[in-house]
Amino acid sequence: MKLQPLPTSLLVIGTFGSANGTVPGASRANEAPTAGKKYLALGDSFAEAIGAGRFIDPNLLPDGENHNRCARMDGSYPMQFLPMMKDLVADPIDFFACSGDKLDNIDNQLNKLTGNTVDIVSLSISGNDFFFNDVIHVSTFTRGGAKPAQEVCDKKIEFSDWAIKQEETWEKYRAKVKDMRNHNPGGKIYITGYARFWSIDMPPSNDDECSRKKLFHTSSLFPDWFPNLLKNRIGTLMMAARNRRLMNFRVLDINDRIGRQSFEARYPIVGP
Template sequence: MRFSRKYVIAAFVAVAASAVGVAVPAFAAETAAGKYVALGDSYASGLGAGDYGDSGSCKRSANAYAQQWANTHAPSAFEFAACSGAVTADVLSSQVGAITPDTELITISIGGNDAGFADVMTDCNLGSDSSCVSRNQEAQAFAQSELPGRLDGVYAEIRNRAPNARVIVVGYPRIYTLDGDCSAGLSETKRTAINQSSDVLGDVVSARSAAAGFEFLDGRSAFSGHEICAPGDDWWLNSITFPIEESYHPNGAGQNGYFGALVGITG
């Protein structure tokens, strides 16, 4: 029996991913891959997973889930527009131009920077339990009141530019396993507050993507059991690390996890 090159690649990816604990279908379905555009912030660009090439401050990693999908599915064209630090306004001003009417697949992770979750992590590392809880409550309030409109604007523009594209909104994971194996670091009170913010953000992004008619890949489910403090140190997220900007971002295993979840949706 002869297998196509794409079928063999998909099988190899499944075996390799299973070796690091990533759930991927035994044989990813072979599909005709048209143009693929990857949008979003640092979670989409791959900050934290290394190997950024000549992408400058955008920190587009060769290990990012989008790049892995493009490598294994050989789309007719691939535009990797995601950029570290991006907010919804940046997607509209400098990323959606990569979308053309013939685009068949779009992935996007956005919203965390709008709600100030980078500042949340800084404040929680430097401040008291009460200040951390308060800062998380502020971020949650923003995510619930202001972020939905911003997401709606981005999603509407994506649909306007590519009416027939399949759009997958990739959500953020929880940062911590609570009552986990960490013997040092942030208090359990701080970790709980941060995870509550992750849940609020995830719920908002999920609801707005559904309203737009898009699919949602829930990062909380994809990373379950692999957060910081998970037993066995099988963490898919960096804790405090250097360079400091890579802290609290998916590492190489985390990007593999996202990729496996994406393959589980797209084949």
């Protein structure tokens, strides 16, 4: 069982704006790059990439009390892009993406644009608005409870599906992009979708090896005298292909909806 790798060619959903407010022509790709452009990375944990590599600043580690929760990782896509754009973007980049941020509280990040001339901005946002974190924790790292683990997982996925369909959230999404344009009218904004939770290489039914395994075992954490009934209530949900598909479908749905948003100007979606 493997997590789906992040294909960089699929990251760019759209590019918005230019110095004169028009969509740049195709000939721009042939222009010689100008070194030293300023790059600012905004978004949630998909951009921050918690768990991907090492902390960029080891002096700002999460302390368990929700302090420094924005500590960024050197395996994040903004940091991976940096060497790819070394002839274009100045190092270091301005990295303000923060784990857990939603559309409602991303304004602190957007304010970083005020009074600054930023050439390139990347944005990854909305996963927390659609409860991706809840889905992955409940459906992968089952903690047990009074209800069967599969029922809890199904309810979380259904709730995420309901949230994705709320037009109010998408109106808010468009408004945040408009705010970004207003803060930095001369720069270009790259909006990303999300990588799938799981590899697409899975069977149509729950008969693969992964479907018979748990991603996280907790029984060994308990002493021998701990009741088996309580042990079995924790970490009992197998990584069934059905659940993995449902989780991937939510991601694909969000990416499709992000790509279909009506913004003022846009490039075509970039594919592999």
